Amino acid sequence: MKRVALFLSLFLALVVPASARLNVVSLPGRDTVQLTIYNSVDLTLVKETRHLTFRKGLNKLEFSWANTLIDPTSVEFRPLTSADKIEVVDVSFPPRVANTLEWRIQSEIAGEVVVEIRYFTSGLKWSADYVVEASGDEKTAKLSGNVRVTNNSGEDYENAQIRLLVGTIKLVEEIAILAQQGRPGQPTAIPMSAPAPMLEARRSLGRAMAAGVALAEDRMEKAKEIVKEELSEYFLFTIEGRDTVPNGWSKRLPSFQAAGVPIESLYKFEKERFGVNVVRHYKFKNDTRSKLGEVPLPDGEVKAFRQAEKDGLLHFVGATRVKYIPVNEDIELVLGPDPEVLVRPVMTNWEKTDLRFNNDGRVIGSTLKETWEFTVQNSRAIDVTVDIRRNFAGDWSIETTAANDKMDNAKVKFLRTLKPREKQTFTYELIRRTGANATR
Amino acid sequence: MKFRQLAPVVAAVCLAAFSAEARVKLVALPDRARTVVSLAHPDFTLVEEERVIPLQKGVNQIDFAWRGVSIDPDTIQVRIIGNTNVAVLNTSFPPNENALVWSVNSPAAKEERFRISYLLQGLTREVVYKAVADPDERSLSLRSYLRLRNDSGEDLSDAEVGLGHGAAFKKSIAHEEVLEMQFAKNDAVPIRKLLTWDSKAQPWDPEYQKNVIGLPLVYVITNGAPQKLGAYTLAPGKARIFLKTKDQPAAAGEQVSDGVAFTGEDMLGLTPVDREARLNIGQSRDVKVTQRQTKNDRTNIRRDRNNQEVLWDTDEEFRLEIENFKKQPVDLVITQHIPGYWKMVQTSHPIVKKDAFTFEIPLVLVKETGGTNKTVVTFKLQRLNIEGNEPQNY
Numbered sequence: 001m002k003r004v005a006l007f008l009s010l011f012l013a014l015v016v017p018a019s020a021r022l023n024v025v026s027l028p029g030r031d032t033v034q035l036t037i038y039n040s041v042d043l044t045l046v047k048e049t050r051h052l053t054f055r056k057g058l059n060k061l062e063f064s065w066a067n068t069l070i071d072p073t074s075v076e077f078r079p080l081t082s083a084d085k086i087e088v089v090d091v092s093f094p095p096r097v098a099n100t101l102e103w104r105i106q107s108e109i110a111g112e113v114v115v116e117i118r119y120f121t122s123g124l125k126w127s128a129d130y131v132v133e134a135s136g137d138e139k140t141a142k143l144s145g146n147v148r149v150t151n152n153s154g155e156d157y158e159n160a161q162i163r164l165l166v167g168t169i170k171l172v173e174e175i176a177i178l179a180q181q182g183r184p185g186q187p188t189a190i191p192m193s194a195p196a197p198m199l200e201a202r203r204s205l206g207r208a209m210a211a212g213v214a215l216a217e218d219r220m221e222k223a224k225e226i227v228k229e230e231l232s233e234y235f236l237f238t239i240e241g242r243d244t245v246p247n248g249w250s251k252r253l254p255s256f257q258a259a260g261v262p263i264e265s266l267y268k269f270e271k272e273r274f275g276v277n278v279v280r281h282y283k284f285k286n287d288t289r290s291k292l293g294e295v296p297l298p299d300g301e302v303k304a305f306r307q308a309e310k311d312g313l314l315h316f317v318g319a320t321r322v323k324y325i326p327v328n329e330d331i332e333l334v335l336g337p338d339p340e341v342l343v344r345p346v347m348t349n350w351e352k353t354d355l356r357f358n359n360d361g362r363v364i365g366s367t368l369k370e371t372w373e374f375t376v377q378n379s380r381a382i383d384v385t386v387d388i389r390r391n392f393a394g395d396w397s398i399e400t401t402a403a404n405d406k407m408d409n410a411k412v413k414f415l416r417t418l419k420p421r422e423k424q425t426f427t428y429e430l431i432r433r434t435g436a437n438a439t440r
Numbered sequence: 441m442k443f444r445q446l447a448p449v450v451a452a453v454c455l456a457a458f459s460a461e462a463r464v465k466l467v468a469l470p471d472r473a474r475t476v477v478s479l480a481h482p483d484f485t486l487v488e489e490e491r492v493i494p495l496q497k498g499v500n501q502i503d504f505a506w507r508g509v510s511i512d513p514d515t516i517q518v519r520i521i522g523n524t525n526v527a528v529l530n531t532s533f534p535p536n537e538n539a540l541v542w543s544v545n546s547p548a549a550k551e552e553r554f555r556i557s558y559l560l561q562g563l564t565r566e567v568v569y570k571a572v573a574d575p576d577e578r579s580l581s582l583r584s585y586l587r588l589r590n591d592s593g594e595d596l597s598d599a600e601v602g603l604g605h606g607a608a609f610k611k612s613i614a615h616e617e618v619l620e621m622q623f624a625k626n627d628a629v630p631i632r633k634l635l636t637w638d639s640k641a642q643p644w645d646p647e648y649q650k651n652v653i654g655l656p657l658v659y660v661i662t663n664g665a666p667q668k669l670g671a672y673t674l675a676p677g678k679a680r681i682f683l684k685t686k687d688q689p690a691a692a693g694e695q696v697s698d699g700v701a702f703t704g705e706d707m708l709g710l711t712p713v714d715r716e717a718r719l720n721i722g723q724s725r726d727v728k729v730t731q732r733q734t735k736n737d738r739t740n741i742r743r744d745r746n747n748q749e750v751l752w753d754t755d756e757e758f759r760l761e762i763e764n765f766k767k768q769p770v771d772l773v774i775t776q777h778i779p780g781y782w783k784m785v786q787t788s789h790p791i792v793k794k795d796a797f798t799f800e801i802p803l804v805l806v807k808e809t810g811g812t813n814k815t816v817v818t819f820k821l822q823r824l825n826i827e828g829n830e831p832q833n834y
Contacts, residue, residue, distance in 0.1 A: 248535030315480035340712045347834040350796040361744035379712030
């Protein structure tokens with residue numbers, strides 16, 4: 001549904017009152033459209049070009065966007081040809097008319113001019129999603145990335161170049177709120193919802209447009225490439241060619257695919273974080289060794305599968321969400337508890353010694369010695385790594401022969417690797433000095 | 441009633457002209473060539489279905505729609521099976537419809553096999569176990585059944601249903617049908633029968649109880665290879681235990697025949713390989729445990745300036761009298777809970793420390809040891825540096 005309209009009027013200053021709008025001489029369509037869709041905020045920069053025919057002298061150009069989500073404060077006009085002969089005199093938001101503006105444009109020439117119109121709209125969004133297919137032994141995986149563009153902006157953007165911006169930008173005001181105002185500075189008196197649904201009409205149009213997209217894709221033999229480039233603190237993904245995403249529709253395109261990505265089947269146990277569960281992770285790195293590492297991976301949903309025994313069939317492992325992953329950063333997909341790997345901590349002994357008394361004879365300090373035994377059991381048929389973390393507070397120290405990494409003054413990590421069906425135990429003694437015995 | 445709710449429709453668009461007047465040249469409703477249901481994940485059902493779809497040369501639109509079927513649309517994936525130069529270009533999602541459209545490019549007019557996968561809700565599974573124990577209760581025959589209930593809205597015909605281990609079943613299950621199938625048969629699985637008595641859960645002196653105190657009866661099963669199990673994780677489910685009996689003849693001249701008696705049931709917890717499952721299937725009333733604390737003296741008392749006790753030790757002694765009225769020996773595990781810092785001084789029987797505040801005394805009770813013939817267990821311990829705020833557990 002096209003709702004953004006541009007009317008070029010002749011401005012006959014000598015014979016008609018200034019307020020009149022008349023002589024619509026053309027309804028020029030878009031020649032090109034470019035959408036730059038942001039994922040951190042509800043914002044899309046629309047850039048369109050149109051061929052307009054100007055008369056020498058003053059021209060009026062009306063731009064309206066009823067039932068869309070365009071920010072009226074963002075609309076800009078710029079001539080791309082004869083730029084030195086075209087000048088915007090002013091822009092008017094007519095009284096009692098919402099979602100319309102008029103540019104008064106002084107032209108030194110008569111003839112065709114290519115112009116660019118830019119504006120912000122809300123209602124378009126994009127998201128990334130990933131599919132991980134781990135091999136049966138969970139040592140490698142095929143990783144596929146997709147991007148999905150959803151258009152609820154009220155406007156059909158046909159044959160648009162679609163660019164997706166990865167990064168976090170700041171907005172002082174939300175575009176959706178500005179769009180509801182209809183005119184700059186207008187209080188949002190009439191709550192304007194998203195564009196009214198026009199189900200049947202839109203659906204049939206959508207189908208037709210989808211078919212139209214198919215026509216545009218007829219010469220394609222493979223999925224579109226997504227060109228990724230770095231841009232300051234952001235990354236810009238440009239989808240090859242042109243696309244149409246009718247209003248109300250969304251479209252998912254393959255973004256990348258990497259096979260043979262080395263992964264680690266990592267399990268984590270940390271009571272304060274996961275409770276009593278041992279939580280399964282797939283760990284890999286966004287680097288070139290992993291056949292990735294060209295660009296960051298935007299945050300998105302991940303579905304993880306594992307290859308079944310034959311025929312390339314799959315088992316579902318879990319779904320999760322990943323944070324934005326910079327290049328060379330580790331990726332840990334949190335795939336939920338797996339009871340097939342067990343970590344069972346048991347305090348096998350507890351002693352209270354070194355009692356300290358004050359002058360009144362009351363107990364003011366003691367030293368507690370706890371002996372802990374950890375059973376780690378792998379009931380799976382593959383190798384696993386188990387990351388066990390223990391958090392301690394106060395004046396504490398541990399004694400153990402088990403390899404460990406004191407991560408900070410309150411956390412110790414024990415990393416164990418287990419063969420299929422292997423069971424291990426390790427112990428540590430935790431000394432906690434309390435009350436007057438504590439030195440820190 | 442037959443449902444056909446999942447319907448991929450192939451619409452190959454006319455390639456002749458690049459105009460908006462695209463025409464549908466062909467509409468086909470390809471049947472499923474194969475349906476595979478994976479129940480490997482305990483909470484999710486993954487369906488992979490294969491359909492042979494005729495393609496036109498160029499870009500084809502494949503419409504996949506579902507109505508009244510609980511599919512998670514975000515999980516729908518499509519793959520093309522085999523080496524092919526057919527490519528899925530993109531996926532479009534129309535508004536307000538349970539449908540999507542794949543744009544698929546084919547270099548030639550041909551048929552191609554597509555594998556469409558998705559997570560399906562409403563196909564619930566339940567695992568149930570039935571076991572028949574031998575009369576000596578040292579082994580049992582275990583039968584494992586999968587009970588599938590199809591409320592997904594979709595009929596599944598000749599679906600290969602897999603649990604993530606073992607061979608898949610090829611079954612048809614209609615919408616709203618419940619289907620039960622045996623998926624494992626394990627004979628002569630060794631079990632250990634135990635009675636348990638816990639000092640926190642059971643009264644210490646049965647004489648003061650109105651009713652006879654039953655001791656929990658537990659069958660211990662290990663999911664391991666020596667136990668003729670251990671090939672896969674035992675899924676949680678209800679286990680019904682029967683005991684082999686002899687059925688007496690109903691009429692004169694008939695033979696004694698084999699029969700079974702139901703002896704109880706319990707929920708078997710999820711049991712991975714090489715781990716132990718405990719089925720608490722009932723109670724035994726033929727074993728009586730009486731526990732008494734025979735000494736509890738404070739020693740080494742330390743007092744503050746106001747003569748208040750602030751720290752002390754204790755000497756404690758316990759005595760248990762255990763009677764087995766059965767005609768068979770019995771394995772009994774006594775569990776004791778001692779809070780705080782303590783040391784065992786003397787025991788009549790070996791103990792197994794389970795954690796800092798718990799220990800067990802495993803006993804084998806000789807048959808018919810009631811009355812004066814009872815088993816006596818004693819232990820003495822010292823609790824140290826008591827302030828009255830000792831931890832009971834950790």
